Amino acid sequence: GAVVSQHPSRVICKSGTSVKIECRSLDFQATTMFWYRQFPKQSLMLMATSNEGSKATYEQGVEKDKFLINHASLTLSTLTVTSAHPEDSSFYICSIKTGLAADTQYFGPGTRLTVL
Amino acid sequence: AQKITQTQPGMFVQEKEAVTLDCTYDTSDQSYGLFWYKQPSSGEMIFLIYQGSYDEQNATEGRYSLNFQKARKSANLVISASQLGDSAMYFCAMREGRNYGQNFVFGPGTRLSVLP
Numbered sequence: 001g002a003v004v005s006q007h008p009s010r011v012i013c014k015s016g017t018s019v020k021i022e023c024r025s026l027d028f029q030a031t032t033m034f035w036y037r038q039f040p041k042q043s044l045m046l047m048a049t050s051n052e053g054s055k056a057t058y059e060q061g062v063e064k065d066k067f068l069i070n071h072a073s074l075t076l077s078t079l080t081v082t083s084a085h086p087e088d089s090s091f092y093i094c095s096i097k098t099g100l101a102a103d104t105q106y107f108g109p110g111t112r113l114t115v116l
Numbered sequence: 117a118q119k120i121t122q123t124q125p126g127m128f129v130q131e132k133e134a135v136t137l138d139c140t141y142d143t144s145d146q147s148y149g150l151f152w153y154k155q156p157s158s159g160e161m162i163f164l165i166y167q168g169s170y171d172e173q174n175a176t177e178g179r180y181s182l183n184f185q186k187a188r189k190s191a192n193l194v195i196s197a198s199q200l201g202d203s204a205m206y207f208c209a210m211r212e213g214r215n216y217g218q219n220f221v222f223g224p225g226t227r228l229s230v231l232p
Binding site: 034042043044045046091093095104105106107108109110112 | 151153158159160161162163166207220222223224225
């Protein structure tokens with residue numbers, strides 16, 4: 001399957017700072033990437049759909065001004081958590097849409113964000 | 117209403133035995149896809165198996181098979197000859213509709229523990 005990387009894998013920051021998370025598709029040109037959030041012992045919740053060259057589509061209840069998404073190329077999407085607060089601490093996972101018949105999503109390894 | 121239901125929060129299985137993880141889904145679409153992902157403690161989501169709604173045969177991938185019962189709207193994952201490395205969270209997911217832009221919906225997950 002497609003290979004997806006995320007950077008950083010783990011980040012700790014102070015409350016009020018902004019954190020950027022990168023999602024890269026290493027061997028597939030992804031016109032669409034997805035950003036998920038996973039709280040401890042819970043399932044994945046879709047935050048937004050990132051489309052290359054256009055604005056991201058956010059799910060209901062997700063603040064677009066707080067979670068800035070930039071999908072500048074077919075291999076890179078970034079999620080910036082602005083003015084982070086402790087409640088933003090979570091596991092953030094990106095995935096890419098392959099467009100193959102099954103349209104299987106391939107996921108990155110995730111980024112664990114801890115806001116102090 | 118929950119689109120994906122996984123009624124087993126935790127399961128135990130003896131090494132080398134088979135185990136079935138339950139998944140039921142709810143959709144009014146005729147075309148949809150069902151997926152199983154494995155999430156080990158590292159956090160990465162690993163794609164295991166896919167079943168399309170029009171596929172007449174149950175999907176199989178190595179030790180993984182999907183028991184697809186369309187009328188009952190169930191898509192149980194069967195793992196044969198369990199290994200210690202199979203210990204992880206397992207998520208059932210569904211993609212609805214013919215539009216491959218549709219996002220996934222994940223179930224709450226089942227934690228599988230393989231006992232030596």
